[in-house]
Amino acid sequence: MTARAAYRLPAHRRLTLALAAPVAALILSLAVASIALVLSGSNPFPAYGRMFSYGFELETLVDMVNRATPLYLSAVAVAIGFRMNLFNIGVEGQYILASIIAAQVAAELSLPAPLHLTVIILVGMATGSMWALIAGVLKVTRGIHEVISTIMLNAISISLVVAMLFRQWDVPDESLNQETAEIPPSGRMPNLNGFVELFTREISKGRVLWGFVIVAIIIGILYWLYVARTRPGYDLRASGINPLAAEASGVSPKRTVIVAMALSGAVGGLVGLPEVLGRDYAYGLQFTQNLGFAGIAVALLGQNHPGGIAIGALVFGFLDSAAPILDVHGDAPQEIVEIMKGIIIFAAVITYVVVQRRRQDEEARAASLAMASSEADPPAEGATDAAAPDSRPAP
Amino acid sequence: MTPALSLEDITKRFPGVLANDRVNLTVAEGEIHAICGENGAGKSTLMNVLYGMLPADEGRIVVRGDEVHFRSPRDALAAGIGMVHQHFMLADNLTVLENIILGAEPTGRAGRIDFARARRRVAELSDAYGLDVHLDEPVENLGVGERQRVEIIKVLYRGARILILDEPTSVLVPHEVEELFRNMRDMCARGETIVFIDHKLDEVLEIADTITVLRAGRTVATVKPEEVSPRDLAELMVGSELPTPEARTTAAQDAVALEVKDLSVLDDDERAVVKGISLEVRRGEIVGMAGVEGNGQVEFVEALLGIRAPAGGQVLLEGSEINEWTVRQRREAGVGYIPEDRHRRGLLLPAPLWENAMCGHQSKEPYSRHGFWLTPKAARQRTRELIAAFDVRTPGPDVAAHALSGGNQQKLIIGREMVMTPNLLIAAHPTRGIDVGAQAAVWETLHRAREQGLAVLLVSADLDELIGLSDRLLVVFRGRISAALDPATVTPRELGAHMTGAAADVEEPQPA
Ligand SMILES: Nc1ncnc2c1ncn2[C@@H]1O[C@H](COP(=O)(O)OP(=O)(O)OP(=O)(O)O)[C@@H](O)[C@H]1O
Ligand SMILES: [Mg+2]
Numbered sequence: 001m002t003a004r005a006a007y008r009l010p011a012h013r014r015l016t017l018a019l020a021a022p023v024a025a026l027i028l029s030l031a032v033a034s035i036a037l038v039l040s041g042s043n044p045f046p047a048y049g050r051m052f053s054y055g056f057e058l059e060t061l062v063d064m065v066n067r068a069t070p071l072y073l074s075a076v077a078v079a080i081g082f083r084m085n086l087f088n089i090g091v092e093g094q095y096i097l098a099s100i101i102a103a104q105v106a107a108e109l110s111l112p113a114p115l116h117l118t119v120i121i122l123v124g125m126a127t128g129s130m131w132a133l134i135a136g137v138l139k140v141t142r143g144i145h146e147v148i149s150t151i152m153l154n155a156i157s158i159s160l161v162v163a164m165l166f167r168q169w170d171v172p173d174e175s176l177n178q179e180t181a182e183i184p185p186s187g188r189m190p191n192l193n194g195f196v197e198l199f200t201r202e203i204s205k206g207r208v209l210w211g212f213v214i215v216a217i218i219i220g221i222l223y224w225l226y227v228a229r230t231r232p233g234y235d236l237r238a239s240g241i242n243p244l245a246a247e248a249s250g251v252s253p254k255r256t257v258i259v260a261m262a263l264s265g266a267v268g269g270l271v272g273l274p275e276v277l278g279r280d281y282a283y284g285l286q287f288t289q290n291l292g293f294a295g296i297a298v299a300l301l302g303q304n305h306p307g308g309i310a311i312g313a314l315v316f317g318f319l320d321s322a323a324p325i326l327d328v329h330g331d332a333p334q335e336i337v338e339i340m341k342g343i344i345i346f347a348a349v350i351t352y353v354v355v356q357r358r359r360q361d362e363e364a365r366a367a368s369l370a371m372a373s374s375e376a377d378p379p380a381e382g383a384t385d386a387a388a389p390d391s392r393p394a395p
Numbered sequence: 396m397t398p399a400l401s402l403e404d405i406t407k408r409f410p411g412v413l414a415n416d417r418v419n420l421t422v423a424e425g426e427i428h429a430i431c432g433e434n435g436a437g438k439s440t441l442m443n444v445l446y447g448m449l450p451a452d453e454g455r456i457v458v459r460g461d462e463v464h465f466r467s468p469r470d471a472l473a474a475g476i477g478m479v480h481q482h483f484m485l486a487d488n489l490t491v492l493e494n495i496i497l498g499a500e501p502t503g504r505a506g507r508i509d510f511a512r513a514r515r516r517v518a519e520l521s522d523a524y525g526l527d528v529h530l531d532e533p534v535e536n537l538g539v540g541e542r543q544r545v546e547i548i549k550v551l552y553r554g555a556r557i558l559i560l561d562e563p564t565s566v567l568v569p570h571e572v573e574e575l576f577r578n579m580r581d582m583c584a585r586g587e588t589i590v591f592i593d594h595k596l597d598e599v600l601e602i603a604d605t606i607t608v609l610r611a612g613r614t615v616a617t618v619k620p621e622e623v624s625p626r627d628l629a630e631l632m633v634g635s636e637l638p639t640p641e642a643r644t645t646a647a648q649d650a651v652a653l654e655v656k657d658l659s660v661l662d663d664d665e666r667a668v669v670k671g672i673s674l675e676v677r678r679g680e681i682v683g684m685a686g687v688e689g690n691g692q693v694e695f696v697e698a699l700l701g702i703r704a705p706a707g708g709q710v711l712l713e714g715s716e717i718n719e720w721t722v723r724q725r726r727e728a729g730v731g732y733i734p735e736d737r738h739r740r741g742l743l744l745p746a747p748l749w750e751n752a753m754c755g756h757q758s759k760e761p762y763s764r765h766g767f768w769l770t771p772k773a774a775r776q777r778t779r780e781l782i783a784a785f786d787v788r789t790p791g792p793d794v795a796a797h798a799l800s801g802g803n804q805q806k807l808i809i810g811r812e813m814v815m816t817p818n819l820l821i822a823a824h825p826t827r828g829i830d831v832g833a834q835a836a837v838w839e840t841l842h843r844a845r846e847q848g849l850a851v852l853l854v855s856a857d858l859d860e861l862i863g864l865s866d867r868l869l870v871v872f873r874g875r876i877s878a879a880l881d882p883a884t885v886t887p888r889e890l891g892a893h894m895t896g897a898a899a900d901v902e903e904p905q906p907a
Contacts, residue, residue, distance in 0.1 A: 238754060242743050246754075247722065
């Protein structure tokens with residue numbers, strides 16, 4: 001048996017297959033959106049054309065990445081839970097609460113820049129983590145399903161945020177701009193415009209590329225390492241696949257729930273920070289909500305895979321950032337992108353199954369080639385010569 | 396007379412494996428037809444083709460003279476063919492009744508399920524065939540024997556006249572096997588036709604009217620039980636002579652590997668199911684714990700592993716108390732485990748074999764470094780070794796566990812425990828579903844490991860396995876050790892009587 005696992009498909013083939021599903025989903029969603037556009041009396045082609053040309057302008061791309069960054073973090077937070085069949089609906093509440101607390105701590109601290117930022121990020125993660133842990137502890141000690149508890153916790157955290165905004169700053173109720181105090185420059189995330197402009201032209205229209213995308217990339221890499229390359233990550237996956245077998249293998253189900261919730265919440269705590277540290281320098285009313293829920297969709301689209309989630313987040317970011325152009329020119333209502341997002345998720349779920357089956361087939365075929373050509377004594381006489389007719393690659 | 400069923404030149408390829416190679420099978424009306432063959436010979440595949448679960452690549456299926464083309468089990472059921480799978484397919488969280496009628500619910504007014512009618516019908520069936528089940532129990536609380544009866548009723552409820560049973564006896568204890576055989580004869584007397592798969596040759600010879608042997612995807616023989624001996628049959632299956640079991644020697648050392656003192660354990664409903672069991676397993680000794688399922692063995696094993704906290708008593712490993720140890724601590728200390736149900740507690744079915752091989756040893760070399768970083772390359776290599784050493788029939792370590800035949804999955808589990816050279820092996824029905832040839836090899840492996848000082852607690856209801864493997868036998872009955880027997884002198888009959896409690900009341904409980 002010298003032939004090294006020949007039935008693992010070559011890397012490029014695995015990549016193509018991995019990309020096939022999202023691409024197919026995208027095409028399908030374009031098709032369905034076109035039908036919707038035609039039915040509503042618009043011509044889809046100029047609309048797409050404009051979305052496309054506007055969408056690939058540098059400023060729009062910057063906007064796309066800025067929108068994708070929180071989506072990515074949110075989806076990773078959700079995916080950590082999904083990996084062991086935990087449904088953390090609570091990313092929403094975790095990031096809102098984490099953002100306001102991090103913003104407040106950031107405004108009150110004065111530290112040298114790198115340290116200041118690090119502390120803010122850790123405060124956000126800790127807050128998100130604690131908030132998620134409540135649900136974890138309730139599940140482990142009281143058997144309360146995490147969907148119920150995280151939905152409740154979402155409501156509580158939103159109320160808490162409102163209460164904090166109004167009490168802390170003692171502003172009259174009618175005032176519309178309740179905000180936490182401004183974060184000093186040492187606590188702001190530097191933008192990446194300078195870096196990008198090294199390779200491209202100057203970014204105009206006052207757009208900035210938030211530096212937080214770096215944090216998101218690091219989180220993505222850590223997530224991948226954790227799940228694919230560490231023993232606790234294996235434990236997490238095993239519990240997701242077969243909790244009883246995982247338990248017998250030495251994985252404590254309770255501990256795994258706690259760890260998964262804590263990690264999910266820690267990543268969830270980061271979701272609001274790109275805005276707070278990169279744009280608003282405070283927590284205020286312009287703060288974007290619903291990113292926690294959007295993350296569930298993106299995690300689904302990316303099949304909990306760090307790379308898949310990145311693609312999903314970028315696609316959604318692209319649609320969001322390119323959509324406004326539709327209204328400007330009156331080609332189509334920009335809400336059409338919401339339809340597209342829905343179809344993408346729907347189509348992705350289907351195409352994944354198809355692609356997966358295809359991949360299994362190809363792997364098995366490669367396996368049969370490997371078996372037929374291996375000189376090692378055949379495991380079963382029938383199996384080996386049997387493999388021959390099948391081993392010829394399909395035309 | 397037209398046969399009930401005939402399969403002609405059935406060929407089924409899985410990419411990479413030719414599972415069925417022009418198989419022919421003719422089943423006469425009202426007969427019990429056994430299918431035998433090695434693990435991976437293609438028995439389950441053939442039955443899945445017949446049941447419409449898998450499309451055949453080539454060949455014809457003829458039912459009572461008419462050629463049929465099943466596209467799904469629904470079509471097969473409509474033609475009166477029903478199947479009980481090797482691995483049960485019940486919804487754990489539904490009750491027995493709900494499971495039986497699932498997908499074939501009788502509806503009353505306004506499309507609502509008519510549970511009263513369903514209950515009557517199911518009760519009739521279970522009475523008529525003597526298949527005892529608790530209709531309102533959630534399936535997750537049932538033992539294997541009862542799960543199987545549920546599966547059989549489920550198929551009968553759908554009006555099957557030809558019944559396919561894939562390894563029905565491998566999960567049953569002797570008296571349940573007798574009961575099943577009685578049921579099977581009754582069913583045949585009522586006009587049912589039965590096709591079943593079995594690895595136990597004496598059982599096959601006892602019950603079958605006709606036997607078809609498959610090897611490496613081909614039909615090698617169709618024989619009548621009167622014409623063959625178990626040995627002939629085994630040789631037909633394996634294609635060569637069976638190894639003869641070596642003479643019994645003792646290798647027991649003085650050092651005690653596992654000591655259990657007065658252990659009691661509660662089940663999920665807080666009922667005491669293990670009531671003060673004490674026993675010892677020495678290094679180099681195989682202690683058989685014989686018992687009919689449901690006498691507390693599952694909970695006892697869970698307590699030994701650390702999955703279930705004991706209600707009282709002590710567990711000592713190599714002399715130190717381990718009551719407070721986690722499962723992982725115990726496994727790292729060299730406790731190996733072969734679960735009684737490979738799918739429930741044993742495997743990560745969609746995961747590749749190498750990830751299954753490390754399951755239970757993920758914190759140890761060569762699967763991980765410092766108990767933290769996984770080492771997939773080394774893990775694959777180790778998996779390749781164990782695949783070769785334990786004759787797991789598969790292309791390699793990246794294949795998903797669900798693509799293995801049942802017996803090969805079992806061999807993988809045995810292999811993954813044995814390659815880690817455990818100090819103590821807790822083995823529940825280790826050779827369940829394994830063919831005669833592989834069984835001999837597993838026994839051989841266990842005997843050799845025993846000579847190296849391995850202590851084995853063998854929890855089983857399989858008389859051959861218990862008598863053939865054990866150095867000492869303990870019988871567990873209603874949560875207590877009811878007898879200690881010598882496997883060298885005890886007969887299967889006596890052992891069976893002890894297990895069912897028929898002999899228990901005359902004997903004093905005598906802990907090891
Ligand atoms: N879904 C699948 N994908 C790929 N190969 C498969 C699949 N199912 C079965 N096989 C292969 O087909 C062959 C026959 O398997 P099958 O399950 O029919 O064996 P079997 O005779 O029932 O064995 P056992 O006694 O172990 O249950 C085996 O080599 C197995 O690995
Ligand atoms: Mg089988």
